[in-house]
Amino acid sequence: MADKTGNTFDFKLLRRIMQYANVYKKTFYAVLIAAILLSFFATARPVILNFIIGDYIPNNNIEKFINYSSMMFLVLCLEVCFQFVFIFFANWLGQSIIRDIRIKLFHKMMHFKMQYFDNNAVGKLVTNSVSDIEKIAEIFSQGFFMIVGDVLKMLVVIIAMLFFDFKLSLYVFIVLPFILIATRLFQRAMKGAFKEVRKQVSALNTFVQERLSGMNIVQLFAREQAEYHKFKKINHLHKKAWIKTVWYNSIFFPIIELASSITVAIVLWNAGADAAYNYDTKYLGVIAMFIQMTQMLFRPLRQLADKFNTLQMGMVAANRVFEVLDTESKIIDEGTYVSEDIKGVIEFKNVRFSYIEGEEVLKGISFAVKPGETVAIVGATGAGKSTIINLLSRFYEIDSGEITLDGKNIKHYQLSNLRDKIAVVLQDVFLFAESIYNNITLNDDTIPLSTVKEGAKAIGVDAFIEELPEGYYYNVKERGTTLSSGQRQLLAFLRAYVSNPDILILDEATASIDSHSEQLIQKATAELTKGRTSIVIAHRLATIKKADKIIVMDQGKIVEQGTHQELLNLQEGYYKNLYEVQFAEA
Template identity: 35%
Template sequence: MSTPEHTPRRALPEASTSSADIKDSPGTTLPEPAEGMNADQAAAAAVDAQTAPARPKHGGRAQGPMGMSMGGEKPVNFGVSLRRLLGHLRPERPLIGGVILMAAVGVGANVVGPKILGKATDVIFTGAIGQMLGQQFPAGTPTSVVVERMRAGGGGQFADMVEKMGAVPGVGIDYDRLGHWLLLALALFAGSSLLGFAQGWLLNGVVQRSIYRMRQEVSSKLDRLPLSYFDKQPRGELLSRVTNDIDNVSQTLQQTLSQLLNALLTLVGVLAMMFWVSWQLALVTLLIIPVSGVLAGIIGKRSQKLFAQMWKSTGELNGHIEEAYSGHALVKTFGRQKEVEQVFAQHNDGLFRSAFGAQFISGIIMPVMFFVGNLNYVVIAVVGGLKVAHGSMQLGDVQAFIQYSRMFTQPVTQVASMSNLLQSGVASAERVFQVLDAPEQSPEATGSLPEPISGRVAFEDVRFRYLPERPLIDGLDLVAEPGQTVAIVGPTGAGKTTLVNLLMRFYELQGGRITLDGVDISSVPRRELRDRMGMVLQDTWLFGGTIRENIAYGRPGATEEEIIAAATAAYVDRFVHSLPDGYDTVIDEEGSNVSAGEKQLITIARAFLSDPSLLILDEATSSVDTRTEVLVQQAMAALRSDRTSFVIAHRLSTIRDADLILVMEHGAIVEQGTHHELLEAKGHYHDLYQAQFAAPLEDDAA
C-alpha cells in the first residue's frame, strides 16, 4: 500500500483522502473541501456551507467557495525573509564568487570607458583650438607665449583654458592619438560585454539550481506534514504557494541579483572615478543619494504591504477557483452559479485593487528617480561648463563627468525601480517559508513489526480529539483477533473513519496506544506500518496514467499476470476489454473517462494486488450498482480471508457476515456483537437496521 512517505507528488491527494474523519467528528466542520474530496463532495460542501448556520472557525483558515471569509496572512518581514532567501544561494558560493569577480572586472572596464572617451574628446578639442590659434599666431608658437600674449591683451579666461589643454598654434587633431584612445575604449566596452554575458550565464545556473533545491525542499516538506495540515489548507491556496510563489521567487532572483550586483559595483566604481575627475562635482552628485533614499523608502513602505496583500489575494482566488470548479456540476445542479460568481468577483476585485495599488505606487519610484537625476545633470552641466571656461577643467573631463553622473543615477534609479519586483519576490518567498516552517508530523520511530504478521489489533484506552475543547474518542478499548472482519457502523460524526485513520497513523493519539501483534504502532516507522495495510476509500483516487499503471500502483514491480489476476478478482477485467485500448487505456487525472463505479473497482483491484496483512474498507462499494456489488462482496470475502479487516459501512446489508460489528456514537463503542446478536439485543444497531429496511417496507405496504 502506498504511503505519504514514498508517494509521488501527484499522489498527494491519496494521503489526504482520509479527511473524511473530520466529517465523522461530532461538532467538527470542514468548511472547505478536504484534499481527498471528490467533485460531488466538494460542491456539496460548498452548498452546505452557504446554507448552514454559523460555524466555528478553524484557526484563521480559509474557507469554501460560497462566501466564507479567507484566513489572514502575516505581513512580510522583509529583512528576515530576504536574508533567508539569499541563504538558499549558499551552496553556490564558489560560482557566486566567480560572478562577483567577473562583474567587478566588467563594471571596472565599463566605468573607465567614459574617462578614455574624455581623453579622445580632449584630443579633438585641443586640435580644433590649435587650428583656430594658427590663424592668430605663427605655427609652432609655444603655448606659454600664446598664453602670455592673450593675458596681456585682456583674454585671461580663454588663456587659462588654452594653457590647461596645451594647444599649440597650427597643430591640428592628432589622429594617431585619437585612434589609440578610441580603440582602447572599444576594447574596454567589448570586454565588459563579454564578461556580462558570462556572468549572466553563470548566474542563471546559480538561480535555477537554487530554485530547484527550494522546490525539492517544499516537495519533501509536504510529504512530512501531517494530514491535519492539508485539512486546514485550501488546496488552491497551497498549490499557489508551491507553483506561483516559487515561480515568482525564481523570476525575482533572476532579474534582480545580476542588476543589483552590477548596480552596486557601478556605484562604487563611478564614485571613485568622479572623485578622481573632480571632487567638487562628486560632492554635488552625492547629494542625490539621501534624497533618492528618502523618496524610495517612503514609496517602498507603502508598496510592500500591498505586494503582500496581492499574493495573499492571488492564493485566495486560486483557492476559490479550485474549490468551486472542482464541484461545478453540483453547483449548477443547485443553481448556485450566481453566488460562486459573486465570490469570484469579490476575490478578483480584491486582487485587482491590491495589484493595481502595489504596481502603481512602486512604479512611481522610476519617474521620481529620473526627476532627481535630471536635476543633478543640470547642476553638473552648469558647474562643469563654468569650470571649463575658467580653465580649471578640461572639456573631456566634463564630458566624462556628465556620463558618470548618468551612470551614477542609473543604478540608483534601477535599484529603486527594482524594489517592487524585490518586494513581490520576498512576499512570495515568505509564503513559501510558511510552508517550510509548518510543524511536521512526529519523527519516525526505529522499531519494527514481526514477520509474519498475524493481524491482532488492540486499541487500549485510546483518546483523541481534533479540537482540544471538543472530545471525540475517550478511553476506547477494542480487540480485533487475527483474521476477523470487524465492521464499524454508526451515524455520521460518530468517529468511524477516525478510528481507522488512527490505525493508519494519519493522526497521532493523544492518549492510550494501538498495538499490532503486541507492537505499539507508534514505535514503528509509518512506511513500514502502512506497507502492511491496504485501504480502499469511498472517495476513489486515480492518477493520470493507464489502467494497468493505476492497478500496479498497489505493488510496484508486479508482473502482468498478477495485475490481470487482481483485475479479474475485482471484476475490472469484465469492463476493461470494452475500452478502446484495454488495460492501456489512459485515465485522465480526474478519472472522467470511466464511471464512478469503474473507478472504485480499479481501486479495489489495487488493494487486491497489494496483498496487505490488514485491510481497511471505507464504504468501498458505495459507487457500484447492486448486481456488481454482490459480485464485489464475494471478491471482498475472498480478499478478507486469512487477514484482519476493518469495514466501515452505512449499508448494513453489506456487513451481515462480519465476525464483529461495532456500533459507534460520539466516539464511543456503544454496542458490539454479530449481526444476529445485535438485532436480538434491540439496541442502537436494531434501530439503524429498522431505519434502513423496515421503514421502506412499511412505505411500500402503505
C-alpha cells in the first residue's frame, strides 16, 4: 500500500485504481486522445504567432496574415471543443468509477462480522465511504489525466523549441533541472503532509459523529465544556495538518514563478541582442513564441505539482478504502441448506466463545429448546445471555462446540435463510429516519400496508400508531427520537410479527418502559410467542414466570435449569435468591 512503502509514488496502487476504468475503456481512451490533441493545439498557437509577428506583419503580407489568423481561430475553436470533451468525460469517468467502488465498499461493510464494527469507529467508516471516495474521483478529474495532458504538452513544447531555435532552448533548459529537483522534494514532503491530513480528518469526523449521536449523554452529565475543549484540541491538530500543506505550497510556487521569470529574462536578453545585432525582424516572432512557450513549459510544471498533490491525496484516500475492501472479516457463508419450514428445535452442544482471544464469555454451555417452547435466559450482566443470541444468528463464529437447528449445524444453513427465520427484538430499538411503515417492513415491497395494519391490530399496537399525525406514514426521525422508548419497543414487536419468524428472540425487550407500554408489550409477547419457538432474555423475573423452561447463567456457565416453580424449590438456588431480591425491591 501507498503509505507502507518508502516510495514517493505507488504505481501498484495506481494500477489497481485504473482496473476500475476497464468497464469504461471507450471513455478512458477518448479522454486520453483529447489530452494528446490538446497538447498539440496548445503548442500550435505560439508557433502560428511566431509566423504572424516574424514574417507577415513586418512584410505587410495581408493574405498570409489573414490565413494564419484564420488558422489561429480554428485551432482555438478545436482547443475549446476538446477541452470540453476532456473536462466533462474525465469527471464523468471519475464519478462512474467511485460509484462502482462505493457500491462495492458498502456491500463489503454490509457483510462484515459484528466484531469488525466493535473494533472500528463508525466515523472512520463514514470518512471512507464519503470523503475518501470523493478524493478517488479527483484522481481522474483533477489528477491523472491532467498530469498526462501537462506532460504531453511539455514534451511537445520542448520539441518545438528545439526545432525553431536550439540555442535559446538550451538557455531555457538550464533552469529546468533545478525546477524538477524542487518538484521532486515538494512531492515527497506533500505525501507525508497529506497522510497526516487524512488521519486528522478521520479523527475529527469520528469525534463529531460520536458526540452528536450521544448528545443526550453529554448534556445529561454536563460535559459540554469538557467535550468542547477536546474538540478544540482535535480541531487544532486538523488545522495544523492543513497548515503544513499550505507551508510547502507557499515555498514551492514562488520558487517556480521566480525561475519562470528568470528564464524569460534570459530569453529576452539573448534573443533581443541577436535581433538588434542582425537587424532581423524574424527574431521578434521567435522571442514572442519562446516567451509563450516558456510559460507553457513552466506553468504546467507548476500545475503538475499541484495536480500531483491532488493525485497523491486521492492515492492516500484510495489506500484507506482498499484497506477496508481487503479486510477479511466476513462470516463464512458456505451453507447450502435452505429450509422453508423450520420446526424450531435448537441445541447448544458444549459451546465455547470469546470476543477477545483468551477471554472466554461462554464456557462450554449446553441446552436444548423444543419446538414451540418458550425458554427464558436469566443471569447477571455479563453472564453471556445476549452472546447466545449473537451466536444463534451467526453474528459471530463460535470457538468450539456446535449449534444445531432442527438437528442440522447452523453453519450448513444458507446464512440469509437462517437469519430470515429468526426475529430479534432488542431493548435498544433502532429506527431509521423514515416512516413507520418503512421501519416495520424495512422497505420490503412484498409486504403491503394492509399486512402491517393487520399485524398491528393482532398485537394491539394499532391505536397508538393511528393517533400519530400521519399514521403509518409518520416520519419517526433519526433513531426514532420523536417516539417514546415504549412506543419504539412496540414498533420492534410489530416488525418481528410482520416478518413472521419461525424463531423469536426477545432480548430485555420489556426493560425500561412505563406500565402502560408494558401491558401492551405483554399482550404483544403473548401473541408473538404463540405456537413458535421463543427465547426470552429477561432482567425482570416477573415477566417470565410462564416460560416452559428457565436457564440461569452466571459467568459464562449454566448454573440452573427448570421451570419457575422448580427453580424456586431449589434451596440456596441462584434463581431463588435473584427472585427474592427482586420481589423484596418490588
